[in-house]
Amino acid sequence: MRISLCNEVIREKPFAEQCAFAVALGYDGLEVAPFTLGEAPHRLSAAERGEVRNIAEDAGLRITGLHWLLVTPEGLSITSEDGAVRRKTLDVLLALVDLCADLGGSVMVHGSPKQRDVTGLDPEEAFRRVVDLMGPIAEAAESAGVTYCFEPLARNETTFVNTVEDAVRLADAVGNPHFRTMIDTSAAAQTEAEPVAGLIRRWVPTGKIGHVQVNDRNRRGPGEGSDEFAPILRALRDTGYDRVVAVEPFVYAPDGAAVAARAIGYLRGLLEA
Template sequence: MKLSLCNEVLRPLPLAAQCEAAARMGYAALEIAPFTLADDPATLSVADARQWRHTAHDHGLAISSLHWLLVRPEGLSLVSDDAALRQRTLALLRHLIALAAACGARVLVHGSPHQRSPRPGQRLADALARFEDAMAELAPHAEAAGVVYCVEPLGRIETPVINTVAEAAALVDRIGSPALRTMLDVSAASQNETEPVHEVLRRFLVSGHIAHVQLNDRNRRGPGQGDTDQRPVLQVLKDTGYTGWVAVEPFDYVPDGPGCAEASARHVHELWNTLT
């Protein structure tokens, strides 16, 4: 198992200190949220991204992935009827694809609920169509860069646009690019899916749709900090020979960011070592 930590958990530590802490806790990589490194990620350069890679490698880590792609700057949208705003949002995502390739990340995780949700007065069908058009436009850029762009199913309380792995997989199939996949977040799947999470994971891993996994509890804390059993999910990963990254992504840090990250890594490693 290749375990990564979403780096916003260790804010406001600088990247080198994040790497030192993550390595000490037993992680093999960081999943980078670009807004943690610049208020406007458009100002980050390919040279910056190469330096992230060097910094991580200096601490025995990799950069596994990028996520929280559109947190900053505020006001972005892929579904607005403002064509200039949509193009500005797409331009940032194309830039982040280039940064992912430069820092060695193999995956980008597209969550960003607000920036894909219908605008006031907009029909859901229109937002869905524009979001799909955006993914179709980004897919060839990801393919050319040698990275995988993952559409993340999110909770219905966050957005009505793509809530289940099946919905994301259907979008991926319609676009038909090898660089466009989906992923599974345990917390979101625990809230959205009608089947047990591990069964959803198994089906869409076997079908080839899932390229990334994030671990957390239904209560949005770290794995092991609630009543969501992570063991069946980890067993599926082991049974299917999954070789991608598994990222720890809590949203509610208990007792704090570093404490949550350390407890999560310990819990996941302990579970993994008990699997047959």
């Protein structure tokens, strides 16, 4: 089971230092938030993409994928009633699929709660808009060898797709095996009716789960709250999950570096035990 660090946790460091630090802690990879690469990450040149990938590989690290996709540029939305906004969003996401592949990544996680809000909209019409938009993205992901995962998020973050069941409905409507969902343990602990380990045992065998991110329901790193991660890791092993597990805390106390170090030590210890 490969463990990756979401790089915004240590984004104050230059990228080369992020890679060296993650390797020193024992992470297998970095999961990159595109906004940490610049204001227009979807427009990075081939040379710039190659440089980022080479920096990671020279450090002995793999860029495992992308997440938090729509922070920049501003004004993006997959549910907007404005067709021009949706077309711009589609163009950015298609470019990010290429970016993911060029960096050596294999998975993209579509969270970006503010850019998928359906407040005041007809939910079923918004759902149809998202299906239409995600069709070309799924095809691009298939061509690039990337799995695109739509992330269920807690209800206090977004009004669109809050459970794995919601996301599976979306994936089934898109109808491409390169478009799946994933499990974020913090969001799942806040929202789902069953424990996260049970959720894993129910959904991983279906092939619908393309990724897992781990953090406590309190938004801190794994091991920094009341959630128990031993049953979660055991469920992943028992169900044959062989993809990346990414560490994605949102509260950095005392700082991101300390959180990253604590998380990998905690997870490695559970896996060894």
